Amino acid sequence: MWFITSSALLYTYFLSPLASLPNAGILAPVSRLLWEFPAEYRGRITLDLPKLHRALGPLIRIGPNQVSFYSLEIYKAVHGPISLFFKDSRVYSQFVQDGHPALFSITKVPALTEMMLRQIDKWINCLAILDAKGPLNLGLVCRALESDILSTFAFGDAIGGIDSLETGEELAIYVNFQDLTGLWHLAAALIFRFSGWELSSVISSQRFDNWANAQLVAMKDSEKGSGLSFLKVMAGARMPEQTALSEAKEMLGPGTDTTSATLAHILYALSLNQIFRADLVTDLEASDWPTDMSALEAIPRLVAAVKEGIRWTGAAAAMLPRIVPRGGQLLAGKHLPEGTMISSSPIWYLRDEIAFPNPELYRPSRWLDPGKNEATSLRDEYYIPFSRGASTCIGNHFAYLELFLSLSQVLKRYSIHPGDQSTVTGPSHEAVLPSRREWVAAVPVHRLKVTPRERH
Numbered sequence: 001m002w003f004i005t006s007s008a009l010l011y012t013y014f015l016s017p018l019a020s021l022p023n024a025g026i027l028a029p030v031s032r033l034l035w036e037f038p039a040e041y042r043g044r045i046t047l048d049l050p051k052l053h054r055a056l057g058p059l060i061r062i063g064p065n066q067v068s069f070y071s072l073e074i075y076k077a078v079h080g081p082i083s084l085f086f087k088d089s090r091v092y093s094q095f096v097q098d099g100h101p102a103l104f105s106i107t108k109v110p111a112l113t114e115m116m117l118r119q120i121d122k123w124i125n126c127l128a129i130l131d132a133k134g135p136l137n138l139g140l141v142c143r144a145l146e147s148d149i150l151s152t153f154a155f156g157d158a159i160g161g162i163d164s165l166e167t168g169e170e171l172a173i174y175v176n177f178q179d180l181t182g183l184w185h186l187a188a189a190l191i192f193r194f195s196g197w198e199l200s201s202v203i204s205s206q207r208f209d210n211w212a213n214a215q216l217v218a219m220k221d222s223e224k225g226s227g228l229s230f231l232k233v234m235a236g237a238r239m240p241e242q243t244a245l246s247e248a249k250e251m252l253g254p255g256t257d258t259t260s261a262t263l264a265h266i267l268y269a270l271s272l273n274q275i276f277r278a279d280l281v282t283d284l285e286a287s288d289w290p291t292d293m294s295a296l297e298a299i300p301r302l303v304a305a306v307k308e309g310i311r312w313t314g315a316a317a318a319m320l321p322r323i324v325p326r327g328g329q330l331l332a333g334k335h336l337p338e339g340t341m342i343s344s345s346p347i348w349y350l351r352d353e354i355a356f357p358n359p360e361l362y363r364p365s366r367w368l369d370p371g372k373n374e375a376t377s378l379r380d381e382y383y384i385p386f387s388r389g390a391s392t393c394i395g396n397h398f399a400y401l402e403l404f405l406s407l408s409q410v411l412k413r414y415s416i417h418p419g420d421q422s423t424v425t426g427p428s429h430e431a432v433l434p435s436r437r438e439w440v441a442a443v444p445v446h447r448l449k450v451t452p453r454e455r456h
């Protein structure tokens, strides 16, 4: 036993092909979990790793067979359109492979805009009622909107996020930490067996499952079934209906937390920068508050506000795991053997200090320079919030449409003011990225609050 353990340690620390790489922690060659857990638990792993990279170089060993990289050149090689690096299926669990094109072609139809506008309108009316109770907690209210939009898209019916805002109930969906949630449910089931004590989070998760099953039944009933939805498209594409159902459930995660965090951050930043907000309102008014995607895209200040919001929020913080293909690869002068798992977070590149000077500031003017020069080329190259290549985010256009519509419609009805005036230095105050924890998605440590006032 002693001999086996010491041979394994000798191999991993000194003889492994990754032994020449700097280690993220002393225990990294033994187990990723051992060194990572304290930082991961606090949501700090993607915040701390870029600092380590600055000190140790573009490649760092983060597990016996795992490497973190931080270099746009490597990113392009790994996530390029014809890259041989493939997704680590242990993490991705073969998410919706064949259905993408058919499904996302529906994002082109005006029906999607109409559906979004219906939810946005309801949400905007709800904000007036909530505001009477004090400044709005943006994280909560934006998540309610996005979960209703995404669930209508996925299932054909809203999950009740906006309704739950009025009652103050916890929304019955779990979108992050699938594995942790699974473990938690296992533990909760045991607690229930031995004590009879049922945990509220488990109840709401079960409620979500029941709700999703009911949507499937309604979909099959042509009388009650709603028009277009992800579930319908998938089930109609010869996919077993339970598979279609689980794909529709999975859709809610990547779509809801990312877009809602981005909208919340943009509204927070605009509340602090009254001059930019007023200019944006003037532009939207001059264009007669359009709702058509091409008209929205033609308003440079709106595009700048949203693009900068997506960059600044960096909502999708996860490091995206890829497997080194057959024969191994030479990266940054090091040979990585086939089968090594390598990963990097797209949001690290959104914080690059040369491509985006003062990256922690919300500065939409970065995007208002239409010229092609060294600075704008660098800026565009490093803007990879949706990742890139073959497995780029399929909700990219959906997210833009949703953000253009929700931001412009809320500004049409309200002027947005800071929930806390004390931090504001002047009418064109540039918001600093609120401190956060980063797991799969980024979560602000404190509540982002604004006070909306009706515009007349």
Ligand code: HEM
Pocket: 092, 095, 251, 254, 255, 256, 258, 259, 262, 310, 315, 316, 320, 346, 385, 386, 387, 391, 392, 393, 394, 395, 396, 398, 399
């Ligand atoms: C600001 C908003 C968003 C950002 C920043 C974002 C970012 C990302 C990123 C970085 C990935 C990972 C790509 C990879 O694994 O290589 C991803 C995957 C994905 N996104 Fe998005 N996304 C956003 C909105 C959306 C929306 C609105 C939807 C749905 C309508 C969506 C659906 C998906 C799906 C289905 C995946 C694939 C997940 C998987 O392979 O397991 N995303 N997104």
